Amino acid sequence: MKRIGIIIALLFAVQWPAAAQDWDPGGALKKLSAKASKAIDVTLDQSMLQFAGAFLDSKDPDQAQAKKIISNMKGIYVHSFEFEKAGEYSEDDVTPLRAPLKEPLWSRIVNVRSKHEGQNVEVYFKKEDGKFTGLVVIATEPTELTFVDIIGPINPDDFRRLGGQFGIPKVEIDQDPAGKKGETK
Amino acid sequence: MNRLENELKKALERVEPPAGFAERVLARAARVGDEKPVRSRRWLELFGFGVTGMGGLRWAAACALCVVLAASGVIYERDMQRRRGEEAKDQVMLALRITGSKLQIAEQSLKELDSGGQPQQ
Numbered sequence: 001m002k003r004i005g006i007i008i009a010l011l012f013a014v015q016w017p018a019a020a021q022d023w024d025p026g027g028a029l030k031k032l033s034a035k036a037s038k039a040i041d042v043t044l045d046q047s048m049l050q051f052a053g054a055f056l057d058s059k060d061p062d063q064a065q066a067k068k069i070i071s072n073m074k075g076i077y078v079h080s081f082e083f084e085k086a087g088e089y090s091e092d093d094v095t096p097l098r099a100p101l102k103e104p105l106w107s108r109i110v111n112v113r114s115k116h117e118g119q120n121v122e123v124y125f126k127k128e129d130g131k132f133t134g135l136v137v138i139a140t141e142p143t144e145l146t147f148v149d150i151i152g153p154i155n156p157d158d159f160r161r162l163g164g165q166f167g168i169p170k171v172e173i174d175q176d177p178a179g180k181k182g183e184t185k
Numbered sequence: 186m187n188r189l190e191n192e193l194k195k196a197l198e199r200v201e202p203p204a205g206f207a208e209r210v211l212a213r214a215a216r217v218g219d220e221k222p223v224r225s226r227r228w229l230e231l232f233g234f235g236v237t238g239m240g241g242l243r244w245a246a247a248c249a250l251c252v253v254l255a256a257s258g259v260i261y262e263r264d265m266q267r268r269r270g271e272e273a274k275d276q277v278m279l280a281l282r283i284t285g286s287k288l289q290i291a292e293q294s295l296k297e298l299d300s301g302g303q304p305q306q
Contacts, residue, residue, distance in 0.1 A: 042280040044273065052273035063274075066281055078280040112294040121291040139287040148284045 025147070028096035029079050032145060035088050036081035044076045046152075073152035086118075086142035097138055097147055098122070106136070118142045125154070 033039045044052065049070045056067040070076070083089060101108070101124045110123035119141050126134030132155070137148035 040279070040283070042276045042283075044276055044280065048273050049277065051270060052277045055267075055270035055274040056277070062278070066277055069281070070277055076277065076280045078283050080283055110291045110295070112291050114294065119290060119294075121287055121294070123288065123291055135284075137284060137287050139290065146283060146287055148280075148287065150284070 037084045038082040040080040042078040075151040077149040080146040083143045
């Protein structure tokens with residue numbers, strides 16, 4: 001009995017760090033999905049990304065760039081919700097999405113809040129051992145909410161080069177996580 | 186008439202069959218028609234050495250059917266794989282487009298700030 005207890009304890013010890021790393025916003029997203037009139041869910045883990053990469057055409061500039069970006073990615077998760085009318089979701093629904101994005105692991109490099117149009121965009125980068133290893137975008141509008149979670153080594157230069165492709169801008173990314181460039185809060 | 190002639194006449198004399206002979210012959214003929222082929226020949230027929238040769242034709246048809254089914258399976262699997270790949274590719278492109286569009290909004294707002302535009306509080 002004692003041995004079984006030790007084995008279980010060891011299993012938890014092994015599993016716990018992995019669970020802590022793989023942040024799961026599933027509960028918050030489910031709530032939002034239930035309120036939304038339209039939902040887009042893109043869930044691509046590493047194996048799916050590799051599989052998709054084989055079907056991306058290197059001759060097509062967009063697809064070639066996409067192939068390059070996803071080559072080292074561990075996962076891309078995009079959840080976009082549309083709501084019938086404003087006020088169908090609240091800040092309380094968004095807070096759980098933001099909760100794990102804390103320093104020093106995560107840095108918010110962009111936080112645009114537009115009261116006029118009601119558009120808010122927050123961009124977070126995860127930095128480990130001096131390298132960007134994750135990107136989260138939370139974009140909210142009165143009747144729309146988008147949550148993007150990209151896991152894996154991200155080269156800011158790739159995003160800079162994407163200007164004009166996929167509509168991705170040449171975002172200036174500060175290498176220093178302390179410098180929250182563009183924060184306009 | 187000599188003795189030999191008498192003996193021949195006696196030997197070739199018409200003899201009436203026993204009662205029910207004709208019925209028994211007809212019944213037996215009917216039974217022979219219904220009898221199944223001899224079991225020991227079945228395996229020969231299977232490999233095309235049957236009396237009629239139909240076994241070989243059936244064997245060839247079965248082989249052809251197996252080949253067609255196997256080929257269909259391979260083609261179907263490849264087609265499914267291609268479809269799944271195309272769907273995954275579309276999902277990657279959709280994910281990057283959505284991400285890009287949101288980053289575009291962020292960048293536009295930053296540009297407005299940099300160009301001295303009114304900060305949108």
